[in-house]
Amino acid sequence: MTAKERRPRSKETIDQYLLSEQQLEEMYETMLLARRLNERMLALNRQGRAPFFIGGTGQEAAQVGAAMSLKRGEDYLVPYYRDLAMNLVFGMSAREAMLNLLAKKDDPHGGGRQMPSHWGVGSRKVVTGGSVVATQLLHAAGIALAAKMSSDPIVVLTCCGEGSTSKGDFHEALNFAQIHRLPVIFYVQNNGYAISESTEKEMPIAHVADRARAYNMHSASVDGMDAIAVYQTVKPAVDQARRGGGPFLIEARCYRLGAHSSDDDDSRYRPKAELEEWTQKDPITLFRRRVETDKVFPPEELDEIEERVTAEVQDAVEWATNQPDPAPEDALGFVYRE
Amino acid sequence: MAVMTVLEAVRTALGEALDADARTFILGEDVETGGVFRATEGLKARFPGRLIDTPLAESSIVGVSIGAAHYGMRPIAEIQFADFIHSAFDQFVSEASRWSYRTRGESSLPMVVRTPWGGGVHGGQHHSQSIEAYYTHLPGLKVVAPSFPADYRSLLRASVDDPNPVLFLEHKRTYRLIRQEIDGAAAETVIGRSRVTRRGGDLTIYAYGLMLHESLAAAESLSAEGIECTVVDLLTLLPLDVETILETARNTGKVLIVHEDTLTGGFGGEIAALIAEHAFEYLDAPVRRLAAPDIPAMPYAHAMEAFFMPDRDKIATAARELAAY
Numbered sequence: 001m002t003a004k005e006r007r008p009r010s011k012e013t014i015d016q017y018l019l020s021e022q023q024l025e026e027m028y029e030t031m032l033l034a035r036r037l038n039e040r041m042l043a044l045n046r047q048g049r050a051p052f053f054i055g056g057t058g059q060e061a062a063q064v065g066a067a068m069s070l071k072r073g074e075d076y077l078v079p080y081y082r083d084l085a086m087n088l089v090f091g092m093s094a095r096e097a098m099l100n101l102l103a104k105k106d107d108p109h110g111g112g113r114q115m116p117s118h119w120g121v122g123s124r125k126v127v128t129g130g131s132v133v134a135t136q137l138l139h140a141a142g143i144a145l146a147a148k149m150s151s152d153p154i155v156v157l158t159c160c161g162e163g164s165t166s167k168g169d170f171h172e173a174l175n176f177a178q179i180h181r182l183p184v185i186f187y188v189q190n191n192g193y194a195i196s197e198s199t200e201k202e203m204p205i206a207h208v209a210d211r212a213r214a215y216n217m218h219s220a221s222v223d224g225m226d227a228i229a230v231y232q233t234v235k236p237a238v239d240q241a242r243r244g245g246g247p248f249l250i251e252a253r254c255y256r257l258g259a260h261s262s263d264d265d266d267s268r269y270r271p272k273a274e275l276e277e278w279t280q281k282d283p284i285t286l287f288r289r290r291v292e293t294d295k296v297f298p299p300e301e302l303d304e305i306e307e308r309v310t311a312e313v314q315d316a317v318e319w320a321t322n323q324p325d326p327a328p329e330d331a332l333g334f335v336y337r338e
Numbered sequence: 339m340a341v342m343t344v345l346e347a348v349r350t351a352l353g354e355a356l357d358a359d360a361r362t363f364i365l366g367e368d369v370e371t372g373g374v375f376r377a378t379e380g381l382k383a384r385f386p387g388r389l390i391d392t393p394l395a396e397s398s399i400v401g402v403s404i405g406a407a408h409y410g411m412r413p414i415a416e417i418q419f420a421d422f423i424h425s426a427f428d429q430f431v432s433e434a435s436r437w438s439y440r441t442r443g444e445s446s447l448p449m450v451v452r453t454p455w456g457g458g459v460h461g462g463q464h465h466s467q468s469i470e471a472y473y474t475h476l477p478g479l480k481v482v483a484p485s486f487p488a489d490y491r492s493l494l495r496a497s498v499d500d501p502n503p504v505l506f507l508e509h510k511r512t513y514r515l516i517r518q519e520i521d522g523a524a525a526e527t528v529i530g531r532s533r534v535t536r537r538g539g540d541l542t543i544y545a546y547g548l549m550l551h552e553s554l555a556a557a558e559s560l561s562a563e564g565i566e567c568t569v570v571d572l573l574t575l576l577p578l579d580v581e582t583i584l585e586t587a588r589n590t591g592k593v594l595i596v597h598e599d600t601l602t603g604g605f606g607g608e609i610a611a612l613i614a615e616h617a618f619e620y621l622d623a624p625v626r627r628l629a630a631p632d633i634p635a636m637p638y639a640h641a642m643e644a645f646f647m648p649d650r651d652k653i654a655t656a657a658r659e660l661a662a663y
Contacts, residue, residue, distance in 0.1 A: 142405020
């Protein structure tokens with residue numbers, strides 16, 4: 001079935017989405033790929049093939065909807081360690097994701113120098129980060145400052161979890177960015193937990209977005225399980241920042257469906273009923289239901305995407321497994337730029 | 339003209355750097371009005387839009403510099419007093435020093451963080467500190483600590499031009515105290531090289547900052563007594579000029595390491611270890627360190643401050659004992 005044949009019964013709905021059919025397809029495929037990669041990565045960890053895994057299951061809509069609001073190749077992404085799906089939007093392949101997990105020599109995110117999921121590829125404008133939370137928000141502000149001083153019309157989007165919003169660097173970054181009205185989006189994926197700590201233990205306010213009031217900053221809070229709603233919220237903020245409207249704090253209310261990492265047992269602290277309740281709001285199921293109801297895609301086309309993604313993940317694992325590991329003495333290089 | 343104080347040398351280098359490269363800019367607390375030591379005085383008028391006053395938030399000064407440097411600018415940050423830099427320590431440890439390494443050199447950070455350090459100004463606990471021991475433990479970062487105005491000027495320019503993050507330490511007591519005829523003076527332009535400032539056969543003194551000047555004064559008075567000292571101005575603390583350190587240690591067989599920081603865990607331990615490890619057979623006496631006593635910080639009252647700091651008399655006493663060994 002071609003797009004042209006489909007359009008008559010769904011065009012009106014699609015127009016309401018503010019997204020093209022092609023974008024909606026990308027949205028679904030990217031979310032699904034992120035999910036399947038995360039599932040496979042955890043399995044590889046459990047098989048003893050990857051020492052560590054940290055994932056973003058449950059946050060795919062929050063990530064894909066936001067990343068698709070940016071201009072790829074121009075705008076900067078300063079991610080945190082759950083942003084697999086965002087990196088896929090910015091050009092990372094399944095093979096590359098597996099190279100990174102398996103800490104292979106040719107992993108472009110540092111070649112095994114960092115734990116997996118610490119992404120950074122300069123040519124893609126994805127900025128390297130560490131594990132200490134919130135430090136990257138200041139880097140985002142610095143990039144935005146440099147861009148503004150250079151009169152470059154770019155936007156920087158930086159991510160963190162709600163746990164990071166208690167750190168000093170979070171507040172210093174918002175403060176600095178608003179003083180200089182920098183083109184930066186502070187995108188907080190509120191997934192309900194900082195390892196074992198629920199939000200009541202992390203912050204004395206109900207909504208992360210309320211933190212913006214202390215900085216006289218624009219803010220929004222969006223259902224982070226709904227990729228389309230996320231896009232519809234983040235895109236105007238990005239456009240406004242690009243026009244010189246200053247920074248934005250956006251909270252995506254989502255849920256960490258998995259444990260904190262491969263070393264965490266979330267059954268020690270997370271009520272089962274809560275997990276079941278949020279599983280009902282799984283962002284990928286929700287998206288599929290919505291586009292099926294609105295007849296954007298026929299079910300068989302969505303099934304085709306599913307098959308494609310499954311094959312891609314399988315290929316990635318097989319391929320990456322056979323790539324070379326770094327040599328021991330590779331540890332010595334690149335301490336300084338000559 | 340051509341006689342410059344340390345402060346004038348710093349200010350001159352900053353102006354030259356801003357003039358030479360449109361990607362440079364200065365950020366820090368009070369820098370637009372010249373800064374508390376006047377290091378950036380007059381620059382705002384000459385370079386409109388390229389000096390940025392920041393909030394009193396050191397982590398943001400360093401973190402924002404990292405982002406700007408990654409983007410391709412060449413930020414020159416000022417931390418008002420070295421004592422205030424610790425809230426930005428994480429940005430040095432976890433981020434700046436590892437940037438090139440973890441990107442395999444794809445990205446590096448051409449940024450400088452300047453900061454006034456050291457005591458002797460009645461600055462008490464939080465305006466006198468030596469911070470080099472913390473930061474020289476960070477491969478990936480460069481730490482520069484000159485002593486003479488000509489070196490301040492040339493090494494600050496080299497730091498701005500360096501593709502790596504540089505912590506540039508300016509001894510605040512020497513800002514207006516030390517003057518030098520700049521024209522024709524030795525000026526080190528390469529980060530990572532030390533200079534033998536004085537040659538003598540009896541022992542070698544290693545120092546930097548104010549202590550280098552105190553060591554030279556001590557060496558002068560010792561010479562009148564017939565004790566001849568070699569004095570090494572370390573200039574760069576990271577990466578260290580191992581060759582010059584070992585060559586001078588082997589030549590004199592006796593070594594005295596002087597610093598203003600407290601003894602235990604101080605930078606002198608690294609130099610002592612290098613010499614013990616690689617020049618042991620040449621030594622005629624145990625390696626000697628002269629440093630501040632192991633108390634939490636430099637006290638404020640004059641008598642206690644003077645007690646805390648090594649000076650030319652203490653250096654001369656230690657050197658005499660060493661020469662007699």
